[in-house]
Amino acid sequence: MQLEIYNLIAEKNRISVSLEAICDSYSSLLWDIEFYQCGCFEVYIAASPQNVSIFQRGRIVARSDDAQHFGIIESLQLETDAEKGDYLTVTGRFLACLLERRIIYPTITANGSYEDIVRKVLSRNVISAGIRNIPGLSMGTVNGMCWQGKTRLQVSYDNLMEWLYTICETIGGSANIRMDGNTLKCDLFEGTDRSILQSENPHIVFSDSYNNLLSFSYAADSSVQKNFAYVFGCGEGNTRKRTTYCNGTEPTYLDRYEVYVDKRDLSQDDDVSDAEYLELLKESGAENMISPQTASESTIAAFSTQYQYNKDYFVGDYVTVEQRRFGLIQPRIQLIGMVESFDQNGRSLTPTFKETE
Structure with a gap:
């Protein structure tokens, strides 16, 4: 799996994207996809004049096997050591972080589907907003019935990215900005139910009985609940x-x-x-409704012969998690985040789950 580094230049209402380098010799990579917030990435690589010139703030980092998530470099840290060697740490977030650069202005009062409201807010603040535009950005695909629910709301001066992900968590959907040639597309979507409580899709079950649940921790707290x-x-x-x-x-x-x-x-x-x-x-x-908080952290088999990440299941999907040794069964729990790690030890997957009502 290779990393592709692109140079992105904004030109009024369009962007120009050019491939600057292909990298496959990094020491480690963290690729953190989140459903209800903007995901992030980290590249740890040997420092050289060439690598320092390639990995520059504002450039795009992409994976050759991921056409949906593109990171923008936000931070660089160079460390030199005569004994351990010189290393460069490159970090950033995925392209949805571009929305964080805008607030919602002026006040918008909207009535209709969540899809229509998001379209209206994005249009007035980043798509058809003059000098406030994010060049090259337009609406992409919309999938999921959650986006067709009706509501009426008023919003003003909220941070645009934070507002959008608040809407996502309220209705159970998500948003992502991907690069499509010389354009940026904002997609709206929802997860698929693959739990044992439904019969339309093949079941995805992570269990100590199946040897695909390598570690498991669970905690519950009702003190923060508001209903x-x-x-x-x-x-x-x-x-x-x-x-x-x-x-x-x-x-x-x-x-x-x-x-x-x-x-x-x-x-x-x-x-x-x-x-x-x-x-x-x-x-x-x-x-402002808050469900009882549960913390469920696990490590699942990255090379399971049963299920393959990003083929059989995706971040946002509803799955089943079982720790049968202690009698803990979560029949329908949402996969809301996945940290994919590559280093000298190979590939590992660390999911984050959230219980649903």
């Missing part, structure tokens, strides 16, 4: 707009974990009715 929100909007005193929100049946007694949400900055324009404004408040309440 019922009191949401207060604009106004003062008794005239202040307010509502409540919960997902599904209203929790009661010891099952009720309340949170106060202050949305005083959520304005009500003349064209927004009271009912529509309350829906905006409810959306804010939904964003």
Whole structure:
């Protein structure tokens, strides 16, 4: 597997991309793909004048076997040592980090599908925004029913990347920016259910019984849970707009974990009715719901003959994890991150899982 280093030059509303070098002699590579946040990478390579000239900030690092994820170099660290040798550490994030350079401005009030709202926000801030454009960026493919759900929301001055991934986590989808020739495409998608609780797709089961679960740790914490929100909007005193929100049946007694949400900055324009404004408040309440936290860390077999990463399953998919020795079975758990590591010891996979309701 080779690394490809590209030079990216922005020219008004377009980009120019040229291949600068191909590298296959690095000491180690970390390739961290995340579903609900921007992923990152790290290249550790022997320092030489040639490598220092190749790995420059702002350049693109790609893998010859990955057409979806492209990293942009953000940080370089050169260390020289007479005994251990000279090494260069190259780090950065994937191209979605470009959205972090913009805030959402001015205020946008939108009503419709999540896909339409994301399109509107991106158009006004990075695609059809004059000098605020990210050159070469346009909408790519949209897959997944989660993006067709309807909502109404108002957003202003939020960091664009953080806002987008908040939406993703709220609805269970994800976003990624990939390089497609001399263009950048922003794709919206969702994971596939491959757990034992469904029958449409082949099951993916990581288990000590199958010898594909090499290590496993599990922790649960309900202290941070929030499942019922009191949401207060604009106004003062008794005239202040307010509502409540919960997902599904209203929790009661010891099952009720309340949170106060202050949305005083959520304005009500003349064209927004009271009912529509309350829906905006409810959306804010939904964003503040917190499920009981679980921490499940594992190391899975990188060269399993049963399942191959990025062929049989992908980050974002729902799978099953079992530790039968201790009777712990997570029948439907989402793979929300995967650190793929290459070094002198070979290739390893370290997944991150998140339980779903």
